[in-house]
């Protein structure tokens with residue numbers, strides 16, 4: 301069994317997919333230009349805060365004592381958590397804060413463990429979560445919903461750590477996000493942010509919400525475009541090689557003899573010698589079947605040539621060996637310059653006949 305690859309079909313369907321994605325890319329890009337980026341970044345609601353330590357009077361626990369309890373720590377820092385000095389101890393090494401990581405938080409004054417990353421422990425620290433959220437939010441927090449979320453998180457597609465979500469229920473449906481393992485404020489997400497993120501997802505083809513420009517879909521799209529370009533160039537090469545595409549600077553007319561089905565009646569027709577035989581026949585009101593309109597895929601525009609005429613790929617696909625051997629060819633595949641006399645295939649004879657009668 302031989303597998304015949306139909307390049308035209310591959311080219312056509314890849315082109316459809318690429319065109320749809322191109323349309324989405326243009327549309328989402330246009331709408332991105334209309335987004336209120338200041339609002340989407342949460343500047344209307346965010347309070348500037350820092351975890352840099354301010355001056356304090358209490359004596360801190362010796363860091364050496366802390367490290368004895370955590371010999372596998374990769375990094376330790378003293379930070380400010382709502383004016384409370386806290387040792388933030390990193391147990392796993394990660395390049396980005398959103399990557400899954402393990403931290404231990406210890407009150408630097410009394411040595412108490414601060415755990416926001418599990419529901420049980422967080423009940424004890426619920427007030428702390430509320431206070432961190434309030435510290436990031438310009439207005440007083442009133443009605444709200446609080447929940448601990450695990451990846452994947454719709455508003456934060458890249459985040460891989462447990463996160464506290466505090467829904468403010470304000471008019472923009474702002475949600476405040478706090479990373480549970482570090483007690484750090486992450487961001488505010490409102491309806492404008494969600495709209496912007498949806499457009500970015502469409503624009504960068506991040507359909508699996510990887511949160512990255514370098515996602516699987518964009519690679520597939522790039523590869524498809526490469527196939528499209530390659531198959532297009534190959535197709536163009538074949539068309540030029542088969543003389544179906546020519547650069548024409550100047551052309552002249554040519555008269556070709558048309559033998560009727562009885563071979564005792566010859567007429568003639570004239571057209572540009574570079575036009576296809578099919579176009580020349582139709583331009584001269586000579587009926588011929590051409591279901592695909594000259595696309596080279598239906599095989600209905602047959603004619604007989606009296607000369608030795610080349611065989612195209614479309615003819616090898618659509619005609620039988622016997623038909624080709626008897627000189628049958630497709631009129632959409634050849635130009636007038638290739639023939640001096642033709643005879644239309646028998647399927648067209650009836651229509652010629654009726655045309656003659658009505659004439």
Ligand code: FES
Nearest residue numbers: 594598599601632
């Ligand atoms: S018109 Fe269909 S193959 Fe020529």
